[in-house]
Amino acid sequence: MDTFFNVWHYDGRSAVRRKVEIQTIGRQFFLLENERRHGPFSFSDVEYVTRKENVDVYGLADVDGWRLMLSGPVPSELSELLPAHRKYGGWVDRLGLGKATIAFTLASAAAVAVVLLSPQWLAPLIPSSVDEKLGDALVGDFGGRFCSTPAGDAALKKLVNSLDSNPQDLQVEVAKIDMINAVALPGGKVILFDGLVKQARSPDEVAGVLAHEIGHVREKHVMQALLRQMGLAVVLGGVDGNSGALVNNMLAMSYSRNSEAEADAHSMKALGKAEISPVGTASFFERLSELDGSARSGDKGQGIAGYMSSHPLSRERKKAFEKSIVKGKNYKPALTATEWTELKTMCTQDRKAKSGFGFDFE
Missing domain, CATH: 2.30.29.30 (Pleckstrin-homology domain (PH domain)/Phosphotyrosine-binding domain (PTB))
Known part of the structure; x- marks a missing residue:
């Protein structure tokens, strides 16, 4: 019809x-x-x-x-x-709004998971040549600011050797920069700032911080953080003459809580193996927390903000180091008194080392 x-x-x-x-x-x-x-x-x-x-x-x-x-x-x-x-779009109308909402939520969660977790998968796949090239470029930007004296170098080498089983893969330096900070860079580079070394009251305190930074290197946290915050293109493309800006970002770059926990665990294990007491590290963290409070009120603690922003401290972290103390164990100092003096005064003795940053730092 x-x-x-x-x-x-x-x-x-x-x-x-x-x-x-x-x-x-x-x-x-x-x-x-x-x-x-x-x-x-x-x-x-x-x-x-x-x-x-x-x-x-x-x-x-x-x-x-x-x-x-x-x-x-x-x-x-x-x-x-x-x-x-079609009220919402082809596939939404086919599924129905309720099912489409659930599907979109699951897809969004999966996308977030990929963004957050992909650096963990990608970091081990980055060629070591890329890692080392990037690290060399960043270390080069500190040009002339690394301190060196025969006795100071020997003390630092002793400290590194006691904390890591493959020290030949590491390059640890002390930079003549009056800031309480330490940073791990690509390619196994670790830089302790002279301000942090001077703030420490014992070599055990420096040992705990250094072992923590080595932990970031060994657990691939440095490359993971770079990939997460700056992207694969920056990592593979190199610094292109903008290493100063990248160093700035890395100094301000904070690791995830999980990464900080892993680096702390690495530090505690390394201290235990070297028979260095974790009491020093716990005390150092506690003192920095107190200094941070004073810095916020404007009284003292100049330079503390750098370390606190990139290495958030907490009572839990301090307590974790205290709990790692083995009662009755005969701990030994990380360095002798003479070695500690040489390390702590290395930048003062090295008059050739430039002071401050070789790039704009905010």
């Missing part, structure tokens, strides 16, 4: 809107205009386009500009033949 309905139509060839009549015959239809008959067209080729001002607009597959426009309530006989309306 043929059925007729009045609609507006654009044929896609001209901008003239035509008032036509639809003649439906089963799953096909013709458009009738002034006794002219256009078609046949198949309802299976009709696509829902949009709804504007109470007008439903339909198109025809593979025919640009072809439109049928139906205003007001559409008779059920015709609406049953036309494609369903």
Whole structure:
């Protein structure tokens, strides 16, 4: 049985809107205009386009500009033949809003997980040559600021050797920078700032901080943090003469709580193996926390903000080092009194070493 309905139509060839009549015959239809008959067209080729001002607009597959426009309530006989309306988008309408919301939430969670976890997967895959090249460029930006004296170098080497089983893979330096900070760089580079060494009251305190930074190196935290905060392009593309800015970012760059916990665990294990008491590290953390409070009130503690921003301290971390103390164990000092004096005064004795940063630091 043929059925007729009045609609507006654009044929896609001209901008003239035509008032036509639809003649439906089963799953096909013709458009009738002034006794002219256009078609046949198949309802299976009709696509829902949009709804504007109470007008439903339909198109025809593979025919640009072809439109049928139906205003007001559409008779059920015709609406049953036309494609369903899309309220939110193709796949949302197919799933339904509820299921689509759940799917989107799961997809978003998966995307966040990939962003957060991919650095852990990618970091071990970065070639060592890239890691070393990046580290060399960053260390080079400290040019002339590393302190060196025969006795001071020997004391530092002794400290590194006692804390790591493969010290040949590491390059540890003391920089003549009056800031309480330490930083691990790519390529196994670790830099202790002279301000931190001077603030320490014993070599055991420096040993704990140094072992923590070595932990960041051994656990690949440095590359993970670079990948997470600066992207793969920066890591693989190199510093391109902007190493100062990258060093700035790395000094301010904080590790995740999990990474800090892993580095602390590495430090405690290294101290235990070297028979160095973790009491010093716990005391150092406690004193820095107190200095941070004074610095915030403007009394003292100049330079403490650098270490606190990149190495957030907490009572839990201090307690963890205290709990790692083995009762009855005969600990020995990380350095002799003479060696400690030589390390602590190394930058004062080395008059050739430049002081301050070799790049803008904020």
